[in-house]
Amino acid sequence: MIATLISTPIGIGVAWLLARRDFWGKPIIDAVIYLPLVLPPVVTGYLLLLLLGKRGILGAWLAEHLGIVFAFRWTGAAIACGVMSFPLLVRPIRLSIEAVDRRLEQAASTLGASPWKVFATVTLPLALPGVLAGMVLGFAKAIGEFGATITFVSNIPGETQTISSAIYSLIQTPDGDAAASRLVMISIGIAVLALIASEWFARRATQRLHGN
Amino acid sequence: MVRAPRDAATAWELIVLRVDVFKQLGEFSVNVAFTSEGRVTGLFGSSGAGKTSLVSMIAGLVQPDRGIIAVDSAVLYDGNARIHVPPHRRRIGYVFQDARLFPHLSVMQNLDYGRRMNQLARDAVAETRITDMLDIGHLLNRRPGGLSGGERQRVALGRALLSQPRLLLLDEPMGALDEERKAEILPYLKRLRDEGDVPMVFVSHDADEMRQLATQVVMLKRGRVAAFGGTEILPRIIAAA
Numbered sequence: 001m002i003a004t005l006i007s008t009p010i011g012i013g014v015a016w017l018l019a020r021r022d023f024w025g026k027p028i029i030d031a032v033i034y035l036p037l038v039l040p041p042v043v044t045g046y047l048l049l050l051l052l053g054k055r056g057i058l059g060a061w062l063a064e065h066l067g068i069v070f071a072f073r074w075t076g077a078a079i080a081c082g083v084m085s086f087p088l089l090v091r092p093i094r095l096s097i098e099a100v101d102r103r104l105e106q107a108a109s110t111l112g113a114s115p116w117k118v119f120a121t122v123t124l125p126l127a128l129p130g131v132l133a134g135m136v137l138g139f140a141k142a143i144g145e146f147g148a149t150i151t152f153v154s155n156i157p158g159e160t161q162t163i164s165s166a167i168y169s170l171i172q173t174p175d176g177d178a179a180a181s182r183l184v185m186i187s188i189g190i191a192v193l194a195l196i197a198s199e200w201f202a203r204r205a206t207q208r209l210h211g212n
Numbered sequence: 213m214v215r216a217p218r219d220a221a222t223a224w225e226l227i228v229l230r231v232d233v234f235k236q237l238g239e240f241s242v243n244v245a246f247t248s249e250g251r252v253t254g255l256f257g258s259s260g261a262g263k264t265s266l267v268s269m270i271a272g273l274v275q276p277d278r279g280i281i282a283v284d285s286a287v288l289y290d291g292n293a294r295i296h297v298p299p300h301r302r303r304i305g306y307v308f309q310d311a312r313l314f315p316h317l318s319v320m321q322n323l324d325y326g327r328r329m330n331q332l333a334r335d336a337v338a339e340t341r342i343t344d345m346l347d348i349g350h351l352l353n354r355r356p357g358g359l360s361g362g363e364r365q366r367v368a369l370g371r372a373l374l375s376q377p378r379l380l381l382l383d384e385p386m387g388a389l390d391e392e393r394k395a396e397i398l399p400y401l402k403r404l405r406d407e408g409d410v411p412m413v414f415v416s417h418d419a420d421e422m423r424q425l426a427t428q429v430v431m432l433k434r435g436r437v438a439a440f441g442g443t444e445i446l447p448r449i450i451a452a453a
Contacts, residue, residue: 106273107312110300111326111375118300121325125316 008199012124012131015093037087041147048080050153075155077160084149089138096130097123129202136198140191163187220331220345227411229253229379233269233279233289242266242435245279252405252424254290255415263415267381268287270413271301283349283379291310305380305410309387311357311364319367320352326375339374345407346370346400362393366400373410380412386421396420401425 014033038042052070053060062068070076108118124131146164153160155169167183169199170176230340232245242262268274269289272283277288278291283304288297300429303325313322323343327334346366356364386394386402398421405412405425414424422429423443431439431446439445441452 101312103308103310103312104314106299107306107308108314108329110271110273110304110306111371112300112303112304112329113325114298114300114329117329121329121427122314 005029010067012093015090015134027092033090034087036084036148041084041145042151044084044138045080047147048076048083048148052076052079053152057125070153071158072153072160074159075160077149080149080152081145081162084145085141088136088141092130092134092137093127096127096133100126129206132198132201140194143187144189177184227251228284229270229411230280231266231270231411232279232284233266233276235265235269235274235276237265240435242269242276244430244432244435244437246381246430246437246440247428248428250411250426250428251410252414252425252427254422254443255413255432256417256419256422256426256429257432257438258417260417261415261417262435263432264383265435266432267306267383267413267415270379271304271381272297272302273306286378303378305375305377307365307372307382307385309370309384310355310369311356311361311388312382313359313367313371315356315362315410317356318352319348319354319356319359322356322367322371323348323352323374325371330375332376342370342373345403357437360393361389362396365389365397369400369404373404373408376406377410380410381415382412383415384417385414386416386418398424419448422446 014029023054049071050056052062054060054063054069054071056071059070062070068075070079104122104126105118109115113121113193143163145162146168149155149160149162149166155161156170157166161169163183163186167180167187170180170183228247228249230247233242235242238264240260242265242426244262244266257263265274269276272288275296276289276291279289280287280291281289287293287295288302288304306392313319314325315406317325323339326332340349343352346369348363348366348370351359351363351367356367365388369382369385370439382401386397389397401414402425404410414422414425416425423446426443427444429439429441429443430437
């Protein structure tokens, strides 16, 4: 949840950059963002551990100077989920920003809107269905994240456990079946609700765009 | 108290549009220079003459390769001085051929957009004057999706006017309309010319429209000025293209 909320604004920013700007190294950024989608999740988790773990390149510095530790904390789990769900979050947002008619953005600028205001009042509202779709996909991925999270921050109940890893632990435990199936129902419920909600938002947004 | 009637003619003469630009666009280039003081400067020429490119440069949407664009004493582009005022700071209204109303906003919000972006105070008198002049008062709560072509174009006109531009660019505002709808818009444009207080640049390939609206004409041919003067320079009979 937190992973999704935090990564959404970043995702929108990145999606805009990828959709509207051309800059040196864009293909590289593009590749890095989509990498978690194709890399084995365990590899992503291991890379996070190397980077942000207690003895990691960044992690050691953060722990020493700012007292921030991600390893084996829920914050680390959020980072792992965020990184893993980022490609799914960015892609629909990027596509929907690319679909926004640039001529409307031009019209807004001739009416006195600065580039930032053009984005806030024209591009973003028109890309809203994509943003919601991205959030739902990202959220669904985040609660189901397993490989990267368990590698990076382990599987600590109440701290770094995702629904997937909780179900996995319960299945491994004798008599855990009942609890596991309850969690399975919950995750199915969340997934279905999320999809319905996104569909509903998207339909409303489309209505707004095309008619009265 | 007696107030002297506002002398429109004097006010108009103060507005000078100076354009002297060069822009290479692939095989084609625009190289145009003119200084106009008319209340409606017509840019006349067949399609591909460079009219829209030129208007986009005046609006700041396209940057010329070199030259100068100025409205009165305000320099909007100067290639030598490396001045390129971005479109949102030019205060130049632009009515596009395809209206470009914001589909997610109501007509009223569309009209109000320029005022909000420029953080101008609300001016109910101007709003009423403009919505009355354009006959769009009954459309305020509608969405652009449900409007006819002529209504859209009138709303686009109102939206541009309410952003309080110092110059209004009309790029074939009737180009996408059939003859009947054109006849519906033309009177509003004339009213705007005679009652409004914003000088205009009117783009068209239609000599008849041009004759009815423009006070000065710049005739463009393949990116160059072919003639400049009053409406008498317009061709009497349009040669078949």
